[in-house]
Amino acid sequence: MQERYxxxxxEAEAQHxxxxxxxxxxxxxxxxxxxxxLCMFPYPSGRLHxxxxxxxxxxxVLARFMRMNGRNVLQPMGWDxxxxxxxxxxxxNGVPPAKWTLENIAHMKAxxxxxxxxxxxxxxxxTCLPEYYRWNQWLFLRMLEKGIAYLKTGxxxxxxxxxxxxxxxxxxDGRGWRTGAMVEKREIPMYYLxxxxxxxxLLDALKDMxxxxxxxRIMQANWIGRSEGVRxxxxxxxxxxxxxxVFTTRADTIMGVTFCAVAAxxxxxxxxxxxxxxxxxxxxECKRGPAVEAELATQEKKGxxxxxxxxHPISGEPVPVWVGNYVLMSYGDGAVMGVPAHDERxxxxxxxxxxxIKPVIAVPGRVYSAAAWEPWYSDHGRCVDSxxxxxxxxxxxxxxxxxxSSAKGLGEKRTIWRLRDWGISRQRYWGCPIPIIHCKNxxxxxxxxxxxxxxxxxxxxPDGSGxxxxxxxxxxxxxxPKCGADARRETDTMDTFVDSSWYYLRFACADNDHAMLxxxxxxxxxxxxxxxxxxxxxxxxxxxxxxxxxLKDMGAVSFKxxxxxxxxxxxxxxxxxFRKADSGRLQYxxxxxxxxxxxxxxxRREAMLRSDGKQVExxxxxxxxxxxxxxxxxxxxxxxxxxxTARLFMMFAAPPEQTLEWSDExxxxxxxxxxxxxxxxxxxxxxxxxxxxxxxxxxxAQRALRRHSHQTLAKVADDFGRRRTFNTAIAAVMxxxxxxxxxxxxxxxxxxxxQEALEIAVMSLSPIIPHAAHALWRELGRRTAMxxxxxxxxxxxxxxxxxxxxxxxxxxxxxxxxTVAVDADEAAIRSTALADANVQKFIGTGAxxxxxxxxxxxxxxxx
RNA sequence: GCGAAUGUGGCGGAAUUGGUAGACGCGCCAGACUUAGGAUCUGGUGGGGCAACCCGUGCGAGUUCGAGUCUCGCCUUUCGCACCA
Numbered sequence: 041m042q043e044r045y046x047x048x049x050x051e052a053e054a055q056h057x058x059x060x061x062x063x064x065x066x067x068x069x070x071x072x073x074x075x076x077x078l079c080m081f082p083y084p085s086g087r088l089h090x091x092x093x094x095x096x097x098x099x100x101v102l103a104r105f106m107r108m109n110g111r112n113v114l115q116p117m118g119w120d121x122x123x124x125x126x127x128x129x130x131x132x133n134g135v136p137p138a139k140w141t142l143e144n145i146a147h148m149k150a151x152x153x154x155x156x157x158x159x160x161x162x163x164x165x166x167t168c169l170p171e172y173y174r175w176n177q178w179l180f181l182r183m184l185e186k187g188i189a190y191l192k193t194g195x196x197x198x199x200x201x202x203x204x205x206x207x208x209x210x211x212x213d214g215r216g217w218r219t220g221a222m223v224e225k226r227e228i229p230m231y232y233l234x235x236x237x238x239x240x241x242l243l244d245a246l247k248d249m250x251x252x253x254x255x256x257r258i259m260q261a262n263w264i265g266r267s268e269g270v271r272x273x274x275x276x277x278x279x280x281x282x283x284x285x286v287f288t289t290r291a292d293t294i295m296g297v298t299f300c301a302v303a304a305x306x307x308x309x310x311x312x313x314x315x316x317x318x319x320x321x322x323x324x325e326c327k328r329g330p331a332v333e334a335e336l337a338t339q340e341k342k343g344x345x346x347x348x349x350x351x352h353p354i355s356g357e358p359v360p361v362w363v364g365n366y367v368l369m370s371y372g373d374g375a376v377m378g379v380p381a382h383d384e385r386x387x388x389x390x391x392x393x394x395x396x397i398k399p400v401i402a403v404p405g406r407v408y409s410a411a412a413w414e415p416w417y418s419d420h421g422r423c424v425d426s427x428x429x430x431x432x433x434x435x436x437x438x439x440x441x442x443x444x445s446s447a448k449g450l451g452e453k454r455t456i457w458r459l460r461d462w463g464i465s466r467q468r469y470w471g472c473p474i475p476i477i478h479c480k481n482x483x484x485x486x487x488x489x490x491x492x493x494x495x496x497x498x499x500x501x502p503d504g505s506g507x508x509x510x511x512x513x514x515x516x517x518x519x520x521p522k523c524g525a526d527a528r529r530e531t532d533t534m535d536t537f538v539d540s541s542w543y544y545l546r547f548a549c550a551d552n553d554h555a556m557l558x559x560x561x562x563x564x565x566x567x568x569x570x571x572x573x574x575x576x577x578x579x580x581x582x583x584x585x586x587x588x589x590x591l592k593d594m595g596a597v598s599f600k601x602x603x604x605x606x607x608x609x610x611x612x613x614x615x616x617x618f619r620k621a622d623s624g625r626l627q628y629x630x631x632x633x634x635x636x637x638x639x640x641x642x643x644r645r646e647a648m649l650r651s652d653g654k655q656v657e658x659x660x661x662x663x664x665x666x667x668x669x670x671x672x673x674x675x676x677x678x679x680x681x682x683x684x685t686a687r688l689f690m691m692f693a694a695p696p697e698q699t700l701e702w703s704d705e706x707x708x709x710x711x712x713x714x715x716x717x718x719x720x721x722x723x724x725x726x727x728x729x730x731x732x733x734x735x736x737x738x739x740x741a742q743r744a745l746r747r748h749s750h751q752t753l754a755k756v757a758d759d760f761g762r763r764r765t766f767n768t769a770i771a772a773v774m775x776x777x778x779x780x781x782x783x784x785x786x787x788x789x790x791x792x793x794x795q796e797a798l799e800i801a802v803m804s805l806s807p808i809i810p811h812a813a814h815a816l817w818r819e820l821g822r823r824t825a826m827x828x829x830x831x832x833x834x835x836x837x838x839x840x841x842x843x844x845x846x847x848x849x850x851x852x853x854x855x856x857x858x859t860v861a862v863d864a865d866e867a868a869i870r871s872t873a874l875a876d877a878n879v880q881k882f883i884g885t886g887a888x889x890x891x892x893x894x895x896x897x898x899x900x901x902x903x
Numbered sequence: 904g905c906g907a908a909u910g911u912g913g914c915g916g917a918a919u920u921g922g923u924a925g926a927c928g929c930g931c932c933a934g935a936c937u938u939a940g941g942a943u944c945u946g947g948u949g950g951g952g953c954a955a956c957c958c959g960u961g962c963g964a965g966u967u968c969g970a971g972u973c974u975c976g977c978c979u980u981u982c983g984c985a986c987c988a
Binding site for chain 2: 254255258259262263265267269286287288289290301339341364365366367368370371372375376377378379383384385386456457458574577578638692693694695698699700701703705706708709710712713715719758759762763765767768770771772773774775778845846847849851852853854857889890891892894897898900901902
């Protein structure tokens, strides 16, 4: 065996072996329990970042552990390959997005391989290739047929210079992020997917998803936003039988209504604005709105009276209608009933415009005063000053109001949702073409199935002046499938979230040219363990759940939840260093270029830039990002220390769901530990083969090390399989190795015990450092390759001990450690404890009032 | 504002069911080996006393024989949502 640990050679050898043996190619085998372990597939941005490495290492550790525990494991990988960055790179470099994307994929695939992940590359999929996205188009057509996909005019952010639609994140302070031009709100026709049809089921099913993190379930529930209340009608005289509809969860406050407020876009507002230029101007101002979404919540409430009145649905009294900038057209009916006494926003509004405030809810022990808002004003209570409803509690009052208004045809109970339908049209080139043809004679015509896929041209280079498909005659010009006349293709492409909404299904049958899915989906799905970042807690996971439900309704799959278990790993953080330029702008420096010195006495840290030796400021430890220039390139790490060190560090530095702080010293520590393990095995095998273990003839010290080995084995299996705390599993193996180092090796049986301990250590770490484990397993004389081994089970006999350490407390304070027989009764434990001199000292002359014995752990004497 | 998480040595973190606080690692200190070490090995390392012992898990109360862990009230930091009627 080689004395030195040389990761480059060892890792190449192990990876070559797995390739040769096709170790990770998964085959359907109904006789074995399957385990589908999936990490969120990456966007091919060019290089792997540390977040990827953390994500995929967690997945690989679980996959390898499950495999060795008898599961038929599928761990596939693919590429979320459509999207905006490719277009930006194309503009910057003059290279078509397709070329840029495919080159990135090739590079990142090599990186993934160099990290030793046990991925089944035979199932690799790439969403920007027609073999994949043709099924987006096919399913979209099915959704059209079922009415789940539909065409509607929607409001978008329009950059007038780039002639393109911007995502909300691309609008900065009301201006386009590239051009700096003022963004306009434009109404254009878009395709929507009716996710709201599944809102109730998407929400209700969350209750049963106990293997998803609670916070993801809460975030989804809030996003879906179910709200139960009453839709009330306020009749008015605009138009024939006009009724202003409002939604409220507080129908019990109906008698406190002193005004109604409608959104600027509300038909009643627009009607009132005709012939009222002041109001029209105000509506325009509201429509523009604040640039930043968050300012919506804090901006001053403004309004203007329309001059119109509606009639109260219960009392019939006239109620003035106002336009309010705090009323959202997109929620409910775009109008609210104003109850200033019991709603903070209405209160603010009424105060400002001197509208009456009428309290109608009494809360016991509280006295209402309209002078200032108190948080309890919106609490539930009992109706007062409310005519027939006086004395009723919340639910009774809501029921009564719903009944009375409904009798007049002016009310009904209603559940409404925050969730909106999903607009998927993007006026972008680098995405999946929406399979629609526009014909002068026939209108909007879906592309017939037999003409799929609508292939996206791959040689276009966007120049920033709108969608290049609009200038691509070969793509644009087409014959109408219905009438044969000259027609034009739809140039909008699909939101890239469409691509990721079903890729996990396609991995089961990525090679099928004839169908989107086949019977193999039944075997592999649902995904047993899905692993990814919390940033996808809402959109991606919600869309995927929606698509699976649609496919189930189509009969294509038999389940509705695609991911049985979800794990969201924490972010990778690193310190940021910067200098403030004279202009006030911050210039960030990569931590690799900064030298940090620590004063030993004061713990004061000083950071300076290597290149000029001058000081830089530390901005604390934050998420690694391009903008903060605090990323560490995983490739550098792999080149210098090897994949195993990178993997070990990531798994050891923090529990997987928490944030992980980057530490160069920590990486060194991980490297050092592998070297120690290597050396321990080297020294052991250099002395020749170990003898057979004679379990019956061991000394107490030998039995103790053996017990330690098997306790470690049990703990590691629990940490991997149940707790998912890889950091504590690694710590346990480190402790075992420390015990091995301390163990005096005098006799042949010592070598046998150490052989066993080293085998257990190597196996325990094999999911984390698979390359080193692969080599060490062989060196320890095992003939089966590590990856094909079955996980060792702890020997019950080895775990047993005849004695146990107990702690003795006097009045709850630790005073002694005692060793007693495992089967000692309370009397024996008591007398051993009382015989201890230190225990006697603290009991002193006091009488023993109470004595608590926790078998095998502790004894507390209360004096 | 609402919701969730979080707070433990110089640092990352451990303590799984209310039962030895600080495992394991980093850093630091001392020593060994060495021409040398930023390699390796050994020992030490929460604070105060340097002994017995006392004090210590964000702050304040409480429950308990016993609280990092449970209850109540505050505070910090982070994340998510944010005029949702």
